[in-house]
Amino acid sequence: GENVEQHPSTLSVQEGDSAVIKCTYSDSASNYFPWYKQELGKRPQLIIDIRSNVGEKKDQRIAVTLNKTAKHFSLHITETQPEDSAVYFCAASKPGGSYIPTFGRGTSLIVHP
Amino acid sequence: DAGVIQSPRHEVTEMGQEVTLRCKPISGHDYLFWYRQTMMRGLELLIYFNNNVPIDDSGMPEDRFSAKMPNASFSTLKIQPSEPRDSAVYFCASSLGQRYTFGSGTRLTVV
Numbered sequence: 001g002e003n004v005e006q007h008p009s010t011l012s013v014q015e016g017d018s019a020v021i022k023c024t025y026s027d028s029a030s031n032y033f034p035w036y037k038q039e040l041g042k043r044p045q046l047i048i049d050i051r052s053n054v055g056e057k058k059d060q061r062i063a064v065t066l067n068k069t070a071k072h073f074s075l076h077i078t079e080t081q082p083e084d085s086a087v088y089f090c091a092a093s094k095p096g097g098s099y100i101p102t103f104g105r106g107t108s109l110i111v112h113p
Numbered sequence: 114d115a116g117v118i119q120s121p122r123h124e125v126t127e128m129g130q131e132v133t134l135r136c137k138p139i140s141g142h143d144y145l146f147w148y149r150q151t152m153m154r155g156l157e158l159l160i161y162f163n164n165n166v167p168i169d170d171s172g173m174p175e176d177r178f179s180a181k182m183p184n185a186s187f188s189t190l191k192i193q194p195s196e197p198r199d200s201a202v203y204f205c206a207s208s209l210g211q212r213y214t215f216g217s218g219t220r221l222t223v224v
Contacts, residue, residue, distance in 0.1 A: 032211070043204065043215040044156075089156065099211050100144070105155040 002027040004092050006104025014112050019080050021107045023090035024072040030092040032099050033073045035064060038087045038106075047088075048075070080111045115139075117216035119205050125222045131193040134219045137186055138207030142214075147180055147190050148204040150218070156204075162188065195223045 003026040013019050025033075031052035036044035050057045050064045050073065057064050061080075066073040073092075077084055087108050091101035118137040126132050138145045146161040160170040162182045170180070177196070182188040192199055200223050205216040 034213070043217050045215070046213065049211075099208065099213065100146075100158075100161065101213065103156045103158075 002030060002092055002094070002102040004090060004102045004104045006090050006107060008107060009105065010108045010110070012110045012112065013080055015080060015082060017080055019077045019084070019109055019111075021075045021088055021090070021109070022072060023074070023092075023104050024070075025092040025102075026071065027092070027094060028068075028071065029094045031095050032093045032101075033064070033066060034091050034093075034101060035075050036089040036091065036103075038089065040086070044089055077109075080109075082111050082113050085109060085111045117205055117207050117214050119203075119216035119219050121219060122217065123220045123222075125224065126195055128196055128223055129194045130223075131191065132195045132199075132221060132223075134190040134203050134205075134221070136188045136190070136205030136207075136216060138188070138205070139209075139212075139214055140186065142207035142209045142212070144208045145182060145188050146206040146208070147188070148206065148215075149174075150202045150204060151200075159190070192221075195221075197223045199223050 006023045034049035037047045038044040048059050048062050048064050050066050061078045063076045087106045089106045090104040093099040093101040120135045144163050147159040149157045159172045160180045165182045180190045202218045202220050204218045
């Protein structure tokens with residue numbers, strides 16, 4: 001089955017810096033890669049996603065890149081703010097069915113004011 | 114849309130007791146998932162249903178865990194008997210195609 005590795009497990013940055021979280025996947029058939037943000041004590045929520053037919057997608061301060069050949073994808077957050085502090089999960093899923101995702105272990109991002 | 118609704122939000126129980134967690138998926142969603150989240154193991158998929166039918170329960174840790182989905186609007190996850198190592202946050206999620214939504218979770222503490 002699919003295996004998703006996520007790094008780093010913790011990331012500490014100063015407000016205004018950029019943050020990058022990286023994930024690799026094992027199944028070349030995976031074609032959908034969502035990212036979830038989980039604030040303390042809350043549910044994971046989708047913040048951005050990318051499909052395998054594009055290499056990059058951007059939404060304001062958040063961007064995701066995908067390298068299908070290397071089977072890795074990354075989340076980039078620019079101009080970080082304290083409210084970006086959360087656990088971020090990457091996931092990968094294959095076509096068909098309901099996009100059942102395999103999640104990474106999560107990255108705890110701490111943005112220091 | 115009220116989202117995925119889980120109850121209770123918090124549950125504290127004694128070891129050996131039966132625990133039942135409840136989930137109401139988003140209306141119209143055809144998949145329902147149960148996850149367990151701990152610091153040590155992250156998000157673990159326990160079981161998922163498609164149109165109320167269990168499809169994959171390979172993530173269920175032991176026979177003490179069971180899940181049912183008697184209709185499209187309700188699912189339960191039961192632990193009997195509960196043990197301290199079952200303490201975790203249990204999330205339910207439902208989906209239709211790409212629309213994947215988590216509930217608010219149930220924080221279970223077994224003492």
